[in-house]
Amino acid sequence: MGAGRGGQHGTGAAQGGQTVGARGPQKDEGSVPGADTLEDAIAKVRERLARAGHVAVLTGAGMSAESGVPTFRGEDGLWRNHRAEDLATPEAFARDPKLVWEWYDWRRGLIAGCVPNPGHKALAGLEEREPGLTLVTQNVDGLHALAGSRDPVEMHGNIWKVRCTGCQRVSEDRRVPIPILPHCGVCGGVLRPHIVWFGEALDPGILERAFGAFEYADVALIVGTSGVVQPAASLAGIARRAGAFVVEVNPDAAGDAAAVDVALAGKAGEVLPRLVPD
Numbered sequence: 001m002g003a004g005r006g007g008q009h010g011t012g013a014a015q016g017g018q019t020v021g022a023r024g025p026q027k028d029e030g031s032v033p034g035a036d037t038l039e040d041a042i043a044k045v046r047e048r049l050a051r052a053g054h055v056a057v058l059t060g061a062g063m064s065a066e067s068g069v070p071t072f073r074g075e076d077g078l079w080r081n082h083r084a085e086d087l088a089t090p091e092a093f094a095r096d097p098k099l100v101w102e103w104y105d106w107r108r109g110l111i112a113g114c115v116p117n118p119g120h121k122a123l124a125g126l127e128e129r130e131p132g133l134t135l136v137t138q139n140v141d142g143l144h145a146l147a148g149s150r151d152p153v154e155m156h157g158n159i160w161k162v163r164c165t166g167c168q169r170v171s172e173d174r175r176v177p178i179p180i181l182p183h184c185g186v187c188g189g190v191l192r193p194h195i196v197w198f199g200e201a202l203d204p205g206i207l208e209r210a211f212g213a214f215e216y217a218d219v220a221l222i223v224g225t226s227g228v229v230q231p232a233a234s235l236a237g238i239a240r241r242a243g244a245f246v247v248e249v250n251p252d253a254a255g256d257a258a259a260v261d262v263a264l265a266g267k268a269g270e271v272l273p274r275l276v277p278d
């Protein structure tokens with residue numbers, strides 16, 4: 001991840017914007033006079049989506065929370081109980097590959113029992129109707145593809161892929177549990193998770209697709225991310241500055257008018273299905 005990764009960079013959710021609760025319809029209790037009801041805001045977003053040539057979606061851990069995949073920074077978030085430096089850095093893997101693999105093996109076992117939620121399915125449905133949609137995810141769980149999204153841009157890799165530390169070959173590996181340490185079938189080198197760890201660079205091709213999608217988006221949806229990890233955290237701002245209509249979906253969204261046009265304060269699995277026409 002590049003130099004900025006881990007920097008405190010927000011996608012929004014402060015004061016002043018238009019926030020609409022997901023339990024509506026009710027009048028917004030946020031600070032914008034005359035803010036829409038949830039129904040109105042959803043209708044507005046649907047209308048924007050219908051007119052959009054290009055739609056860019058960024059998802060984070062909150063997207064999979066309703067599927068049972070833990071987030072990183074929430075109440076029971078993974079980084080509340082584990083130190084990222086011990087488990088998700090190249091230095092940690094060099095120091096203790098067994099410990100790192102044990103943690104990933106635990107996460108793989110957990111994710112193996114999870115299925116896509118209505119929010120994942122709604123985004124796959126939206127893609128059917130919007131051929132110009134690019135789905136960018138920070139999630140490594142593979143649930144977007146399971147829900148039917150065709151080619152999600154996985155910024156941080158995929159937990160079901162491994163990479164050889166010797167020959168660099170990337171392959172799919174769905175073994176649960178995985179033998180620790182796993183070895184490459186081609187060269188015998190030690191395998192590592194195909195995940196972008198703190199301090200590592202993102203794949204340039206992946207970055208180009210992600211940034212390109214947000215630069216050219218007419219509508220950008222930012223779903224279930226705390227917006228603190230770069231470079232993903234800058235995508236909403238890039239879209240906004242280029243003139244996109246930016247929508248945030250997050251139960252903690254508070255609507256920062258400088259960062260988003262509409263903040264829908266609700267769960268991805270409840271709000272996203274309402275954005276997609278029947």
Ligand code: OAD
Pocket residue numbers: 059060061062063065066071072073074077088138139156195196197198223224225226227228229249250251252266267268269
């Ligand atoms: P975080 O755990 O930082 O943030 C999760 C966000 O999801 C929070 O803003 C929650 O309010 C929101 N949320 C919780 N439940 C939700 C729901 N049902 N619907 C919608 N939103 C909900 O996760 P990320 O922002 O994805 O990197 O974290 C970014 C990166 O940090 C991860 O990709 C990971 C981590 O270090 C790697 O592991 C490479």
